[in-house]
Each structure stands twice: as structure tokens, then as C-alpha cells.
Amino acid sequence: MSSERTQASPATSVPLVEELAAVIRERIYTQRYATGSWLRQEQLSAELGVSRTPLREALRILDREGLIQVHPSQGARVITGDLPTLLKAYELRAVIDGLAARLVAERNDPASGRLLGRAIEAQLGTLDPWEPREYTQSNVDFHEHVLHLSENEFLVKQSAIIRLTAQVFAPVALVGPDAARRAIGEHRAVVDAIDAGDGPAAERLARAHIEATITQLRSREDAAPPAE
Amino acid sequence: MSSERTQASPATSVPLVEELAAVIRERIYTQRYATGSWLRQEQLSAELGVSRTPLREALRILDREGLIQVHPSQGARVITGDLPTLLKAYELRAVIDGLAARLVAERNDPASGRLLGRAIEAQLGTLDPWEPREYTQSNVDFHEHVLHLSENEFLVKQSAIIRLTAQVFAPVALVGPDAARRAIGEHRAVVDAIDAGDGPAAERLARAHIEATITQLRSREDAAPPAE
């Protein structure tokens, strides 16, 4: 950005606010804006080549999504990714993911299984030479696909919590290739249940998948002090 | 509002944006702004005595909460309360309420049961001379209490979906005193499980409580055509 908006982009059609929110969101996800760092309106608007008017609306959106916290008269800062916060986010994710999986299973659309199958293939591709960054992305992709396939608009809006837990808190919740392999296996079990049209099983498996992560993280809770 | 902001309100301390969002939100909840109606920026800012800048941020918040839909270059309109949409919202609510109840039960704080007990008493008070409006409010209060007692910030942010289903869609999901009495009984069962510290039971009961409503509404799905 920073200049392409001025004369280029003939037919964007997407509101600038959404675009801004997306760009900032992505930069938080990719750690370009570190957790806990301050986002200055003046600086951001200059950096993105926009005025503060749409920027403030974008920040308001991200605040609502839980990605940043707007402190009145002080500014906005990227959410800090300490372990207790992460665990609380995962608690919500467990039931969200469970519900989404159940709805997809109950819709019983063969295309769902195929799409999710390809997503799992993509995940496997990040294992052989272990690519943590690509794995994280493919993991997010899988869960976002499930969410969107549920075709429940209220559920789709919860998408932020998935990327929050899986990407923003990545340094906290870092996994190795062994844990990744286990996670992919659990994904496949969920997809099998979806293919079978077994809603309750899909929900149980998807939820257990996240709760396994919770248990794993909670075991570290005493060992590692909350990183500042 | 409309004049008290200009010279009065010496130490509000809460940002205007939040105040605006709260006022508009409340007016949607209380049907002052009907579902499906357009919210004009110019008119709203005049009506509330504020400029368009903070108003637009407030609208952006409400859009994110799902209360209104901002159509680019066209304006914002209050969400339309048709039955399919309501059912989708309830699907999410079922797992949200279930999780909240479980967390409260697991926290095992005696004060929780007492607070919720009083909330139920308040609900019973709206039955004898049947007061639909008061009942709806007391019903929302009960569920909001559970949400807040969970002490999970991510869960608390889901508060909007409770009021959306219970208040905005009230005309669609209208209940009579008989259904209300049943609902209060189910509330008491949830509180009993919370008092007993039985997390899984609390979750199962709270979730079944909402799902009973879903089943009830779904039976109307063919009978009543979506009201415009």
C-alpha cells in the first residue's frame, strides 16, 4: 500500500474500511505488528496512505474482533498473547468448532468433504520438510473452511477467534511436527464424520480436537511463566 | 440525548462512540428502530446531537455485533428478524450458553448461585400478572448474568447474540406465560447444576434449554410464512 490507492485501483468496490481492517489484521497475524505493541493513528494512516477517518473505523472493528484493545485517550495496542488469555479463547473455540463441524455434517453436501480433504492434503504437504509457517496457515485454512461451510452467518463472524488462537498466539502455542501430525489425524477423523453425515460425532471430534490442545497447553501453565 | 451532551455531562469518561453504540443498540432492542428499517447517518447524528464521525464508528461496531448491516454506499439497516436467521442465531446461542453455564459451575463460587437465584425470582415476578416486556428483560438478565459470571472475556463479547435472539427477534419468537414458566423451570435446573459444581450437567441443561426453543420455533417454520 502507501501509494497504490491514490491513482491506481480503478474498481476496488470493497470499502476502504474493510480493506484497512484486512491489511492491519493480516499484519498482526503475520507478527509484523507484534503483540502488545501500540498502533498510532497518525503513524498508521501515514503508513497506509489513508486519512484517519476510515482508519479509526477499522481500528474499531479490530477492537470488536478482539485483535486489538483501544484504550480511550491512550491508543490501540495489539492484544497481548499470554497463556491464560489464550486458554480462554480456546475454550470458546472448542464449542465454536464443534458446532461448525456438526452443521457441516448435517448439511450432508459431498462437496464439503472433498474441499476439506484437499485442505488436509495441503496440511500434510507442510510436514515433510517441516514448515511451521505454512503449517500454521494450512491449519487456519482448514478450520476456516469448516466455519464457512456451516453457512451460518453468525458462526462465520467468529472467524476472528480462530486466527487469534492459531496465528496471533502462535509463539505461545507453538507446536512441533509431531503435534502437527496428530492434529492432522484428528482433522481427518472430523472430515470422516462429516462425510458420513454424522453430526454428533463430527461435533464431538472437532471439540475434542481443540480440547486436546487446551489440555496440552494447561500442562505448561506452571512450567512456563507468562512471557512479557 | 439530543442536547445533554453539549454543555452538560461534565465527566462522562466513557468515549462517545461507546455511548452512541449503547444508545442505538438499546433503541434497536426496544423496537424504537424497527427491524429492517434504514438508519440514515445525517438524521441519526442530528437526532443524537453528535457529528457523523463518531456515529459512523458506532455503526461499524453494531455492524460487527450483527445488529445492523452496513451496505456500502447505501446505508445501514437494522437486521431483519426472519425465522431462518433467528434459528441460525439460536444455534450459536445454544453452545455459547452451554459453555458459559459449564464455566460458571466449574468456578464453584457460591455467590454465583445466589445471584442467579435472585434473577430467577425476578423472572417469576413477571408471571403472575403476565408482563411480556418485563419477562423478556428478566430473561435476558438471567442469561447475561451467566455469561458474565463465566469470567471469560471472549464469551462476554458474545453478549450481543443473546439480546439479538431474545429481544430484537421478540416479535418473531414471542412466548406466552406457559412457555415462560417452562423456561424458568429450565433455568432453575441449570442453576442447581451450577450450585452442585457439576459442569457437564450445567452445560447439557443450558444447551438443551436453548435447543428446546429451536425445536419449538422450527415447528412453526412451515406454518407461518416469513413475515416481512
Add this chain to the structure above:
DNA sequence: GTTGAATCGACTGTATCCAAAGATGAAGGC
């Protein structure tokens, strides 16, 4: 060493201007 005032940086809110996008309706062509 603590208290308190001054200052500075940053956000908050207002007002105004202009551009762009939809909606509307009338005129004109088929």
C-alpha cells in the same frame, strides 16, 4: 524524597468540503 504543576504527545470529537456510488425518474429509441 515526595508532592504538584507544567508540558507534551496522542486520542476524541466537530465541522466542512468534495468525490463517488445507488436510486430515481424522465426522455427518447425500438
Add this chain to the structure above:
DNA sequence: GCCTTCATCTTTGGATACAGTCGATTCAAC
């Protein structure tokens, strides 16, 4: 008669400038 097209009008979208307010820091005074 119906459809298209063009002009217009309303409303939102975005930029800019300016007046407040809040918080944190600093520095002097006690």
C-alpha cells in the same frame, strides 16, 4: 408499450483542519 439511457438527487465515503481532553512524563519546589 416497453426498454434503455441519461441526468439528477440523495447518501455515504473519505480527507482535512481545528478545538478539546486525557495521561504520562518531567521538573521544580517543598
